[in-house]
Amino acid sequence: MLTDLFIQSLRACGGEASSVGAAELPRALAALVGAGGLVVVTPELESLALELAERGVECRVASRLGAGDAGLEADLRAAEVALTRGLVGIARSGTVAVGPGGGNGGLLAALAPRHVVLLGEEDIVDSLAHAMQVISERFHGLGGEAVFITGPSRTADIEMLSVVGVHGPLGLHVVVVRREAG
Amino acid sequence: MQRLGSRDMGAEIERALSNPNLQRALDNAMATLYGRRGAVLGSIDFEALRRRARELKERALARNDELLAQVVERVTELGGTVAVTANAAEARDYIAALARDRGVRRVVKAKSMVSEEIHLNSALEERGIEVVETDLGERIIQLAGERPSHLIVPAVHKTKDDIIDLLARTMGLADPPTQAEDLTRLIRVDLRERFLTADMGITGANFVVAETGTLVLVENEGNIRLSSQLPPVHVALTGREKIVETLADIATFLELLPRSGTGQLLTSYVSLITGVPSTEVTDFGRATGETVHEREFHLVIVDNGRSTAAADPQLREALYCIRCGACLNACAPYTRVGGHVYGSDPYPGASGAPGPTSPRVTPKPARSTVCVPPAPGAPRSAPS
Numbered sequence: 031m032l033t034d035l036f037i038q039s040l041r042a043c044g045g046e047a048s049s050v051g052a053a054e055l056p057r058a059l060a061a062l063v064g065a066g067g068l069v070v071v072t073p074e075l076e077s078l079a080l081e082l083a084e085r086g087v088e089c090r091v092a093s094r095l096g097a098g099d100a101g102l103e104a105d106l107r108a109a110e111v112a113l114t115r116g117l118v119g120i121a122r123s124g125t126v127a128v129g130p131g132g133g134n135g136g137l138l139a140a141l142a143p144r145h146v147v148l149l150g151e152e153d154i155v156d157s158l159a160h161a162m163q164v165i166s167e168r169f170h171g172l173g174g175e176a177v178f179i180t181g182p183s184r185t186a187d188i189e190m191l192s193v194v195g196v197h198g199p200l201g202l203h204v205v206v207v208r209r210e211a212g
Numbered sequence: 213m214q215r216l217g218s219r220d221m222g223a224e225i226e227r228a229l230s231n232p233n234l235q236r237a238l239d240n241a242m243a244t245l246y247g248r249r250g251a252v253l254g255s256i257d258f259e260a261l262r263r264r265a266r267e268l269k270e271r272a273l274a275r276n277d278e279l280l281a282q283v284v285e286r287v288t289e290l291g292g293t294v295a296v297t298a299n300a301a302e303a304r305d306y307i308a309a310l311a312r313d314r315g316v317r318r319v320v321k322a323k324s325m326v327s328e329e330i331h332l333n334s335a336l337e338e339r340g341i342e343v344v345e346t347d348l349g350e351r352i353i354q355l356a357g358e359r360p361s362h363l364i365v366p367a368v369h370k371t372k373d374d375i376i377d378l379l380a381r382t383m384g385l386a387d388p389p390t391q392a393e394d395l396t397r398l399i400r401v402d403l404r405e406r407f408l409t410a411d412m413g414i415t416g417a418n419f420v421v422a423e424t425g426t427l428v429l430v431e432n433e434g435n436i437r438l439s440s441q442l443p444p445v446h447v448a449l450t451g452r453e454k455i456v457e458t459l460a461d462i463a464t465f466l467e468l469l470p471r472s473g474t475g476q477l478l479t480s481y482v483s484l485i486t487g488v489p490s491t492e493v494t495d496f497g498r499a500t501g502e503t504v505h506e507r508e509f510h511l512v513i514v515d516n517g518r519s520t521a522a523a524d525p526q527l528r529e530a531l532y533c534i535r536c537g538a539c540l541n542a543c544a545p546y547t548r549v550g551g552h553v554y555g556s557d558p559y560p561g562a563s564g565a566p567g568p569t570s571p572r573v574t575p576k577p578a579r580s581t582v583c584v585p586p587a588p589g590a591p592r593s594a595p596s
């Protein structure tokens with residue numbers, strides 16, 4: 031129910047969304063990002079990266095190091111697709127929150143032309159207030175960034191004309207992952 | 213003829229009214245913004261949310277000293293540095309000295325009205341630092357050598373044709389693109405390399421949360437995310453009235469700000485930045501238990517007349533403003549003459565009336581009709 035509303039809301043603001051069962055995820059992702067150039071994933075998705083690589087997807091795990099690190103810089107420049115995990119989704123606005131958690135996932139996802147986010151079906155909530163609570167618990171005593179993402183990057187600075195794709199990703203795709211039955 | 217200092221207001225208004233490009237740009241933009249806002253207010257109990265937001269701002273401003281101390285404590289604990297500055301010069305000097313110490317040659321900058329208020333760019337440029345505005349509208353204004361004329365659409369006074377001519381001239385293009393999409397792409401490519409090679413990123417903050425020390429930044433383009441996360445040093449610049457009590461309060465403001473500002477349920481990005489992210493150091497794949505900060509973070513909070521305004525029951529009203537811009541889009545004079553005519557640069561409209569840029573009261577309320585009671589000390593009619 032919330033998943034349907036989430037998908038509908040995200041499509042309404044220019045994003046793409048789909049829903050797949052957990053067992054189907056590697057195959058579905060390979061089809062989604064396979065021919066789109068280098069896929070860079072955050073360290074927490076390392077095992078998924080291996081499965082994608084087995085399926086022939088050009089895939090790399092982002093360096094964990096911070097600013098000034100040559101490996102990170104190379105990853106950031108080369109990534110065509112950033113693949114990260116979402117923390118919480120908001121059904122009413124089609125919003126997905128990523129981070130906090132370090133590992134430069136946020137930065138990677140801001141730079142790559144396409145951002146693909148994996149979001150657990152059970153992590154979709156109804157309202158912004160509810161999502162803020164989830165984030166708030168995550169922040170408890172910790173530093174870091176969280177970003178609420180609602181659709182691709184856009185502007186209306188030229189005569190109010192809606193243009194998609196300014197400095198952030200030109201495309202956003204949220205894959206809602208269904209837990210297996212049983 | 214109305215004169216304000218050395219300015220001839222009457223002539224400026226006449227010029228604005230007889231500028232066909234400005235009239236066309238404003239007609240289109242104001243109607244669009246006004247309409248988009250109207251279309252999304254129905255999905256919420258707007259009056260209840262507005263009352264709630266007002267209460268939250270009142271409560272936070274009444275406890276501003278205490279909350280400021282809390283912000284300093286939290287951000288410092290989380291690896292950041294906070295500078296509380298009394299006026300524009302102090303804020304400018306802090307940032308300029310930091311840039312000098314870190315050997316900064318290029319700054320990428322996201323939209324920040326406070327940076328306009330304290331004239332930060334010229335201060336950095338005088339010291340030989342390249343400052344690159346990265347919000348599309350702000351970049352257009354920067355290339356044109358102008359000042360923003362609207363709180364959320366800085367280049368609202370320009371038509372697409374104005375912008376094509378401007379980019380052709382400043383970027384040396386013989387055959388500039390003519391579609392908004394292609395013009396935007398041109399800026400994306402030009403700025404991407406500057407983002408990747410910047411030594412410092414400067415942003416504003418829409419809200420600062422005392423409870424957690426979190427900055428909240430609201431945007432659509434993605435340039436705030438890049439300015440804050442990519443360079444090795446991030447400086448966030450904000451006014452002390454932006455401090456609110458809790459992260460839960462932010463949900464209320466976020467139900468209102470994007471709806472009123474651009475007619476969106478939420479903007480494309482809302483960044484919540486809490487201190488400095490740190491990463492665990494690994495040694496050939498093994499965790500060492502040590503952490504390093506991914507970058508350096510400085511929060512510069514300016515007073516610049518705000519404490520004086522907060523002590524005055526009428527001027528205080530301006531400090532509750534969340535800078536959505538909705539009042540401008542509905543204001544009869546603004547929609548005809550645009551923001552440059554107002555004498556309260558950089559804040560046009562009612563919220564700029566008390567001139568929070570200084571304890572001095574600007575004479576602008578004298579030119580407002582019904583929306584702002586004349587501030588104490590402001591002349592009832594503009595001096596001639």
Ligand code: SF4
Pocket residue numbers: 363532533534535536537538539540561562563
């Ligand atoms: S004064 Fe204007 S810009 Fe400020 S919150 Fe009210 S409507 Fe928005």
